[in-house]
Amino acid sequence: GAVVSQHPSWVICKSGTSVKIECRSLDFQATTMFWYRQFPKQSLMLMATSNEGSKATYEQGVEKDKFLINHASLTLSTLTVTSAHPEDSSFYICSKLTSGGADTQYFGPGTRLTVL
């Protein structure tokens, strides 16, 4: 199946700093990628849809200026958590859409962010 990597897999940062998480499609090009957030014992919540060459589409309640998404190429989307605070600590997961239809999403292994 399609392969998605995320970097870093785990990051710890101080409150007030910004953290960038990379999501790479290692095989197929991905026009569309998704970013999810998962709290402990909670569902994956869709944060935004990342479209190559255009602005991301954010879900209701997700702060655009807080979670900056850049999809500059067909193989890379980045999520930057700006001015991180402890409440931003979570597990962030990306996925890529290959050919259309929800079942063609392939997921990365996730990035655990801990903000002190």
Next chain:
Amino acid sequence: GDSVTQMEGPVTLSEEAFLTINCTYTATGYPSLFWYVQYPGEGLQLLLKATKADDKGSNKGFEATYRKETTSFHLEKGSVQVSDSAVYFCALSPSDDKIIFGKGTRLHILP
């Protein structure tokens, strides 16, 4: 809005036991239903899917049937193995590429 509810974990079973993980959903229209599995250190993988009522999805010995009358999509396996230990997510897709996930159920299989 649309949502998915699945049984709380963790679920601990002995090898070769029968597995059921319950999942019910709330949706307008006719969503597609999925089960995803996440093995330690790996990304979510699609385990099986069903796109319409009475469809049965199956893969790796796992099965789930789309029951519209009970709005359920319970996951079953007749004889689990230690290698089935993972987190299982029930999910639905209303009509587009988005996916709505349940909270996940952690499964431990003891040798």
